Amino acid sequence: MATDTIAPGPEAPAPLSPARAQIEQKTLRTDRWWLSPLLTMLVLVAFIFYATFRAFQNADYYTGNLISPFYSPCIATKCVPGSSLGGFQPFGDWWAISPALLILIFPLGFRMTCYYYRKAYYRAFWQSPPACAVAEPHGKYTGERRFPLILNNSHRYFFYAGLVFNVILSWDAVLAFRNPAGEWGHMSVGTLVLIANAVLLWVYSLSCHSCRHIMGGKLKHFSKHPLRYKGWTLVSKLNHRHMLFAWVSLFGVALTDAYVALVANGTFSNPTFF
Template structure:
């Protein structure tokens, strides 16, 4: 009697009755990922569809940046309001598809939510409940290959969020040279977003992945080694930037609803 079953694009798999031989708490990581991701999805969905309490001078929530609809305050619309008034649900829904697409197709996030939500597999050395495996070769998962293009857009969003961070050093009258607690939160958030974006595998491939002779491209080689060091902590930056985005948005929401006041240093 055969003890193997056909694999997909690889060697046959052994038939083992036990789901896993691991004795540790392997389920803790996927469970934590599931809880945290679900909480973020619920919070982000509520805030995106709310369409209010996302701006208080000089702070614009990263969920709504850039704000391009006529429902956006003029002082928060540095790029104008090209969407007009047809986007009535929420200005956030017009732009969130880009940062969301970047994170959903991210190599680290794919591993995380494949394990946490689809149990594919739930952990290393633990059998998955699915009878077949086709990888990312079929629709819809083949669309994950657009990740590099989302990375290009993410670079643009990083610049726009950096500009929004600079704008937080203005007061209610638009005068420069002021700083509040929100300014520090925005700085921390944009730094983490840049670390997450620049540590991306697509960034590493773009700056040096296709070079045949590093010695002929010393500048790109230097960039490649720097990005490679960042890349080792890509998962950490993915988590931290996720938390910082939610924290900054919550801070703006609390200010906009007069639940707290901004602590101004000067």
């Protein structure tokens, strides 16, 4: 009786290794893999120190027609006169500390839960892992299922809040076209600074992974949703440069605050064009 024969197929894949290869070296990489996480840590630490100092300084955040993004909208009654957004000040005199602390929690929460920034500070501060193909010092990995990292799941809600603040900061840029007397048709270096800051924050927000998912997620047929497909396409192009926009906008918001502070404390005047 003839018997069927089966041609030998490709070999089965080798089972996954249960642990890291037993080598003494932390990595076999020969490049300066440690430079990127080191620079990331130094920049983030510098920004944290600067933002903390400015938040508790509670001074030099408003002058004439310019307001720092760290303090906008200023919603405490102890804000500098004229700095509130249309007189909206729901927090009474009981709020004795800096009004910036009422604001920074939202942009800070947006950046802390951002997908890119997670990668950045996980590598820089926790070495989880410090770089590709470099062993991390942790004995186990629990992901983002436990406190505090489980709070990163709130990223989408901070994204929504960030859009609100982008609108407010854009309006601040519009108001910068007024002179200190409240007359329109004025333009200064500070006006351009506030405009640039608002644009950078919009680009950073719109390049966000959550924004991309909101535009095109949960769709089975793009052909049935042409507007969302167009939006998803545009956001996807921005998403490719999300890391760049994250850093540029971070520097932008710090430099904008520094410029307003220097003008407010009289270090130099705000040059005007007309």
